[in-house]
Amino acid sequence: MTWQTSYQRWNDFDLLEKELRDKLTEIQSDEQSLEDAFYKNLEFGTGGMRGKLGPGTNRMNIYTIRRAAEGLARYIEKRGEAWKQNGIVIAYDNRHMSQEFAVETAKVLGNHGIKTYVFTSLRPTPVLSYAVRYLYTAGGIVITASHNPPEYNGFKVYNEDGGQLPPAEAGAVIEMVNQIENELEVEAADQAELEAEGLLEWIDEKVDEAYLKELRSVNLNPHITHDAGDDFQVVFTPLHGTANVLVRKGLEQAGFENIHVVAEQAEADPEFSTVASPNPEEHQAFEMAIAQGKEVGADILIGTDPDADRLGVAVPDANGEYQVLTGNQLGALMLDYLLSQHLDLPDNGIMIKTIVTSEFGRTIASYYNIETLDTLTGFKFIGEKVREYERTGEHEFLFGYEESYGFLAKDFARDKDAVQAAVLATELALFWKTKGKTLLQALDTLYQRHGYYMEDLQSIKLDGKQGAEKIQAIMDTFREEKLTEAGGLKVLAVEDYEKSRRQKIDTGEEEEITLPAANVLKFVLEDDCWFCLRPSGTEPKIKFYYGVKSSSKEESQQRLVRLKNAVEEYLPQ
Template identity: 60%
Template sequence: MTWQATYKKWNDYQSLDKDLKQQLVGMANSDKELEDAFYKELTFGTGGMRGILGPGTNRLNIYTIRKAVEGLANYLEANVNDCYSRGVAVAYDCRYMSKEFAVETAKVLGAHGIKTYVFESLRPTPVLSFAVRYLHAAAGIMITASHNPPEYNGFKVYNEDGGQLPLQEAAEVIAKVQKVGNELTVPVKEQQEVEQDDLLTWVGEKVDQAYLRQLKTISKLDLAEIKQKDPLKIVFTPLHGTSHDMVLNGLQQLGFNDIHVVAEQAEPDPEFSTVASPNPEEHQAFTMAIEQGKERNADILIGADPDADRLGVAVQDGDGSYQVLTGNQLGTLMLDFVLSHSTPEQITNGRLIKTIVTTEMGRAIAAHYGVETIDTLTGFKFIGEKIKQFESTKEHFLFGYEESYGYLIGDFVRDKDAVQAAMIACEMASYWKAKGKTLLEAINQLYEQHGYFFEDMTSITLKGKDGAEKIGEIMTNVRENPFTEIGGLKVEQIEDYQIQERTLLESGNKEEINLPVENVVKYLLENNSWVCLRPSGTEPKIKCYYGVSSNYRKQSKTMLENLKQEMEHRISVIVE
């Protein structure tokens, strides 16, 4: 169907939701706006879907949610034993329409006779992952758009292991979703009916308490070490999201009591009104926390994104100011802390799991402790999938992380977990404080020991249909006109994950890459440096990652800047 025909189908539908109908009326005179809303169906990808709220097949609304749930229900009926009684766990964050979408999920599943466990109020994403395992549910759904702008929401699907769907399962669910006919006429039961029929159960405190009990198990310090002579001073911001209660309860049960919450950012707010972006990757998100950290002379500032799967940290830099650690720095520090506080028995056959765009410093530190590193594609679902595989091998999980502020310590959750990360970050800061060091001094000590591994990333936003086409042009150009040198560094290997092939430039030999297909190109350069280009799977962005290493800080900084300048210039030429 043309977008005009699809728009007409919606506009003529007599039972269309009143709010969506009113928005359609407001769009009636803008062909560009209507085309973008109806020219395609909102992509249900390997992690679910994320999109702008509003009417249309390319928007997130009750009808596109119903279609996604209908496809998932059909998949569960065909593939998961006892899915009707085991049910589906559903959680949601603070965004517009989040709770409404959770209820719509229960209404569609109820029409299939599948039970739904819905949290009575907002919860972090990692608690949803935990709940799937704790309730022995057949699947899980998280309604969230993570740190996207306020106009977005999303729908993430988890399997019975509590991890995001691996590629094969995702492909099967996507196929079921695509087979659903008219999204406007998906059968639903009313909320009152599913509640009366015991097909909708509201859950909360019991799951929370079970999660908090598990949280204690990742602790690496005893109470006496935490309650030292000069206890750690913490400033915490939930950035208007879901992490407030869990992080406070988790820290307090470990023995941390000097915690100041940024009051202006403590309450859930779908507009995220005090920040330009509720993303701890972006330093502006810490502006208020830094102000209050200075007032209180805090040792560490911690901030979680709205659905509490990413954690950022800022620490004192010695002159009363605060520096936000990069995701790679924080992950490296936590990895070293976890491994240095693990017994030889715990480390034996233990594994670090990281993504292909995460710092290589992690590999160096893991090797120092005799731990093997496993690389995955970008996305925590691949880390969760590896943890599941360990159940049938002699390997066991020690730590997982990605450069975009995602970390996991305890495998009772199978997705990145900002609550766990907050616990370990504060224990780590307390440990180093007792030794008279800040976390900045600790990371510098690791640089001196293992080498100056520096990383950065360029992110270009290209929205809409035109933007998607431009991102495609960039990837095509890079493949058809490959670099032989970048920033003065010779290219030694080119990895193209779309064809699962590694090319060794000097010999011309080719090797198979034993990872799933993905639209990613990575250049491996001399001196253990690298550049990687990948379109985002969840946002209208193309990202270029850079990594360098040397024995000297100044040398690594220069190498990194040269890589960035050359890649940004080439991308800008293509975009223009």
């Protein structure tokens, strides 16, 4: 089917929702915009679905939402009547159309006799993960586009364990979604009738209260807040998202009293009007928090992304200027704190990280005789392993994290949890303050002990159909180019996760990679250095990850620059 055929099908649909009809009329003479909106179905992948809002099969709208919900409904029906009765819990963030999409999803599921629990107002993603387990539902859905720009929204699916769908389960749902040929014909039940029949139930603070009780377990040294927390100052920004209430309550119940919320960013705002990007990975997102931090003499600044599954932290340096920690740095500090303060580390304890996360964490875990497991990028793979180890008893989960500011300390949630991380990071900063150190000084202590690990990330955004083709061309170039060195560092091995093979450069010997197939390339270099290429699964980007190590800060900085320059030379123009 051509994009013109798909467009005509929409244009001829008499019942097309008015706002979508108006927007379709606006672009009817713009062939490039029409092609991009209709040249494919918005992909429902292993992470669910994410895209720009607007009319078209390649956009987020009530019809593509209904298509996704219909596919999930058929999947649940196939699992049996008990799954239908257990139902699905649905949460949503502050983005444009989030609540409407949540209700549309409930109406499609209800049309199949599947019960839904829908939050009365916006909630963080980790609360959705917890709610699945708390309510014993067959799964969950959160309507969110995380830290994407305002014109995006998304649809993310969770299994009965509260984790994002792993590949096998996602594949079964994807198969059902792909069987639906016409999203305009998906039937949705009447909301009022579903409410009357008990197939749509609204839920509110009951889940929050249970979650907050579990959150108490994150505090390792609750006494230090009582003993030394009186003059400890915290500045918090939810970046216009969902975390405002629960992060403040979590900190307050942990004993922190001096919590200063950035007022301009406390209210939910789908336009994220005070930031260029609502992403705590980026320094600009902390500008207002930094200004307020200087006013109150804050010991720590914490910021969460819109759906509150990522946490960023900034702390003062020796000159009183605030420095934003990287996800790798914050993860290393959290990991060391958790392991050092654990009274009786289990013999089978394990830390889980992703393949693009710093090797710093592995070295720290090894220092405490704790094993490290690598997974593919995406917290769903960490959540999947937590569930597996809970079932088998093979390992005891101690901590999971990824470089993109996702952390999980306690497994009552099965996805990255910025509410947990905010409480842990704040206690961590207070702990080191009682030792006379800032988090930057604590980090330097770890570097002196383990070596100077440094990382960087470069993202290249390439929109639309042509962008997708360019991204694939870049991956093809690096697959075909037989690199033997990069930035003066010898290439020891190439790991091609699409082929599930690891090839040693000196001997040509190949080993199997026992992880799910993914379009990822990783080049393992000498001296614990590496770089990795990965097309984003949620944005029109290709990401380049870099990691280096040496015995000094200066040498690591130089290695990082040389490595990045060498890799950029191979990029097709």
